[in-house]
Amino acid sequence: GLGQGESHGNDRRAVVITEQLLGVGHAPTRIALEATKSLSRNHDMHVLLVNTAQYPSVHAGSILSLDVPQNLETFSQMSSVQYEDLLIDIFQPTNDGLGDEALVSLVERIAAFDPSLILVIGGACPLAEVFSDAAIVMQLPLSIDPPMTTSNHFSLYLPPDNRAESMLATMGNAEKVLFTAAGGYPTSSSQSVKTRHDLGLPESQFVYAVVGTRLAAECDEQFLTCLDSICRD
Numbered sequence: 492g493l494g495q496g497e498s499h500g501n502d503r504r505a506v507v508i509t510e511q512l513l514g515v516g517h518a519p520t521r522i523a524l525e526a527t528k529s530l531s532r533n534h535d536m537h538v539l540l541v542n543t544a545q546y547p548s549v550h551a552g553s554i555l556s557l558d559v560p561q562n563l564e565t566f567s568q569m570s571s572v573q574y575e576d577l578l579i580d581i582f583q584p585t586n587d588g589l590g591d592e593a594l595v596s597l598v599e600r601i602a603a604f605d606p607s608l609i610l611v612i613g614g615a616c617p618l619a620e621v622f623s624d625a626a627i628v629m630q631l632p633l634s635i636d637p638p639m640t641t642s643n644h645f646s647l648y649l650p651p652d653n654r655a656e657s658m659l660a661t662m663g664n665a666e667k668v669l670f671t672a673a674g675g676y677p678t679s680s681s682q683s684v685k686t687r688h689d690l691g692l693p694e695s696q697f698v699y700a701v702v703g704t705r706l707a708a709e710c711d712e713q714f715l716t717c718l719d720s721i722c723r724d
Contacts, residue, residue: 505536505608506601506626508616512542512583515574519633523612524574526631530610531577539604540572542583543597543618594618614638629669640664647671 507530509523523540530536572579582600584593597618601609606626611619614632622628623642630638630645637658638645644667651659651668659665687694699722703709 501605502607503536504604504606505530505534505538505610506541506604506606507538507610507612508541508543508619509612510543510545510616512540512544512569512581519612522631522633524572524579526610526612527579528574528577530608531579536608538579539601539606540579540581541597541601541618542581543616544583544586544593545617611638611643616640619643637662637664637668640667643667644669648673 507523507527509519511517511519512523513520515521515524527538527540530538569581569583571581582597584596586593594617598621601618601622602625609619609622609626609628611628611630612633614630614634614636615638616630619628619630620640620642628643630640630643632638632645632648635648635655637647637651637655639662641662641664645664647655647668648671649655650671656665659668687698692698699718701710
């Protein structure tokens with residue numbers, strides 16, 4: 492739905508940017524691969540998949556452990572990847588974290604590729620801001636918050652509530668929202684329904700439930716100490 496008011500790059504080339512390249516079981520990686528496949532198969536475009544490895548560390552004060560996300564060597568040296576029946580070209584800097592050297596290498600590679608479209612999988616991408624005048628840039632955030640951009644078009648995960656509208660007003664980019672669509676995370680159907688009686692929970696007791704796909708790593712001693720403090724208060 493984006494019209495090209497002026498000439499942008501090679502109209503048969505697109506770049507898909509992701510912050511972290513893991514396996515197909517990692518939802519953002521899978522969405523990036525699916526987007527690459529769609530642009531290649533459905534729109535006959537030559538697509539370059541770019542991994543910036545710019546992921547942030549967990550901020551101080553988080554209840555999660557201060558583990559730095561991994562830059563898996565298995566994937567960091569790859570220049571292409573086979574996804575289903577499609578061979579995808581990949582570019583990624585030799586060092587992670589989006590420092591000066593990495594940023595320069597990414598800018599130079601994308602500029603040489605000369606795309607007309609850049610699709611960002613995620614909510615923050617300084618690299619995409621650099622190319623906002625040279626290509627059509629579209630961001631697909633993977634959380635409910637509006638992405639951090641003042642120049643790129645983007646979708647929203649959910650229709651904006653008062654909080655999101657306030658964020659859009661602060662950033663001054665409300666006109667850049669194109670549509671609302673939840674991300675493509677695969678979810679399993681409920682396996683069973685449990686009642687308080689089934690679980691031996693009295694009706695009068697408050698229930699605190701923790702859900703997620705990485706509980707074995709996230710529910711560590713630090714988390715349990717925090718939870719114990721909350722319950723005592």
